[in-house]
Amino acid sequence: MDHPTDRTAFALRKLLVPAIILAISAGVYLVLVGTKPQLGTTPKEPVPVAVRAMTVNPTTISLSVTSEGNVQPKIETKLVSQVAGEVVSISPNLASGGEFKQGDVLLRLDPRDYEIALARAQANRKRMQAEKRYADEEAARIRSLYADELASVAELQNIERLQSVAQAAADDAAAAVDRAKIDLARTVFVAPYNGRVRDEAVDLGQFIPKGATMATLYDIDRLEVRLPLADAQLAYLNPSFAQTGLADDTPANVTLTANYAGSTQMWDAKLLRTEGDIATKSRFLHLIVEVSQTVNDNGVRLPVGLFVDAKIEGRSVDNLVSVPRTALRPDNAVMVIDEASRLHFRPVSIFKLSDQTALISDGLATGERISISPLQFVVEGMPVTVIE
Numbered sequence: 001m002d003h004p005t006d007r008t009a010f011a012l013r014k015l016l017v018p019a020i021i022l023a024i025s026a027g028v029y030l031v032l033v034g035t036k037p038q039l040g041t042t043p044k045e046p047v048p049v050a051v052r053a054m055t056v057n058p059t060t061i062s063l064s065v066t067s068e069g070n071v072q073p074k075i076e077t078k079l080v081s082q083v084a085g086e087v088v089s090i091s092p093n094l095a096s097g098g099e100f101k102q103g104d105v106l107l108r109l110d111p112r113d114y115e116i117a118l119a120r121a122q123a124n125r126k127r128m129q130a131e132k133r134y135a136d137e138e139a140a141r142i143r144s145l146y147a148d149e150l151a152s153v154a155e156l157q158n159i160e161r162l163q164s165v166a167q168a169a170a171d172d173a174a175a176a177v178d179r180a181k182i183d184l185a186r187t188v189f190v191a192p193y194n195g196r197v198r199d200e201a202v203d204l205g206q207f208i209p210k211g212a213t214m215a216t217l218y219d220i221d222r223l224e225v226r227l228p229l230a231d232a233q234l235a236y237l238n239p240s241f242a243q244t245g246l247a248d249d250t251p252a253n254v255t256l257t258a259n260y261a262g263s264t265q266m267w268d269a270k271l272l273r274t275e276g277d278i279a280t281k282s283r284f285l286h287l288i289v290e291v292s293q294t295v296n297d298n299g300v301r302l303p304v305g306l307f308v309d310a311k312i313e314g315r316s317v318d319n320l321v322s323v324p325r326t327a328l329r330p331d332n333a334v335m336v337i338d339e340a341s342r343l344h345f346r347p348v349s350i351f352k353l354s355d356q357t358a359l360i361s362d363g364l365a366t367g368e369r370i371s372i373s374p375l376q377f378v379v380e381g382m383p384v385t386v387i388e
Contacts, residue, residue: 048383051373063236063314067227073218085109098197109187118180125173135166223291228284236314245274256308321360326374335371
């Protein structure tokens with residue numbers, strides 16, 4: 001049997017061992033805490049943001065204005081018959097899309113009725129001329145008799161009346177000949193310019209009444225483009241044009257550009273005038289640009305109906321600074337970089353904005369540097385690293 005004293009000693013040992021282990025662990029912890037190194041803290045300097053910069057250099061800049069529109073003919077003609085008749089001949093070019101040159105015969109009407117009318121008018125003119133000659137001879141004879149007191153005043157007055165009637169009849173006959181010649185000439189339809197046929201409505205053998213429309217033609221050597229423009233943009237054009245709406249002796253140059261037939265094509269044009277009225281709905285003014293050289297240097301003819309971009313030559317303005325649009329901050333400000341490479345907000349006056357650039361007329365001095373990087377977050381005095 002175990003002795004009670006032994007059991008008590010065993011129980012004490014079971015309690016004493018964990019207590020000793022805990023005491024040793026606490027002592028080790030206190031020693032470690034008491035001997036830990038003291039960590040010092042130092043404030044971190046901000047890292048400057050890298051920005052691209054440009055140096056301000058005011059200069060004289062030639063302005064331009066852009067717009068877009070459709071090409072349309074300056075001259076478009078309705079081919080209307082001034083006489084009646086049967087169509088006896090039609091040019092193969094008188095078809096929709098057909099091209100012709102000035103002086104080409106496009107169509108002929110049966111001329112026989114008008115040839116007969118001309119012959120009759122000429123015959124009547126000869127008869128009236130004979131009557132006029134007879135009246136002149138009789139008038140001369142009666143005047144001679146009257147001078148010798150062998151004819152009365154009544155006879156003299158009567159022959160003078162007959163002479164006036166004969167003169168009027170001769171004039172009327174001559175006018176009838178002219179009218180017959182004009183009607184005969186109108187049976188032949190001659191192209192008035194180099195052009196194309198927009199549409200036609202006439203066939204061989206068809207009887208055409210007077211006043212009938214047979215085709216629509218347009219001039220291919222003189223084209224126009226109607227360009228919408230905000231009235232505020234007139235300030236960028238020649239001042240006299242902005243005031244009168246009419247071009248002076250040296251109209252502004254215009255460059256028309258379009259992607260045509262798979263490549264970029266350009267044509268030269270001139271700014272002629274404005275339409276005068278401002279559209280009530282859009283508040284736009286429309287400019288009229290004329291293209292007189294319709295075939296460009298590549299030999300490509302400017303087609304009617306093509307949608308083109310237009311760049312209009314404007315006036316020159318002194319002391320402007322051109323900056324990328326990315327340099328602008330809200331409320332028309334830019335970020336000026338001082339000598340310590342820190343950013344500062346600077347309000348400026350914007351003269352003209354475009355998609356890529358901004359023209360500044362006031363607020364910057366020559367030699368100053370501005371940031372042209374599109375920074376998202378900027379604060380006053382922020383340090384930067386400048387990349388020229």
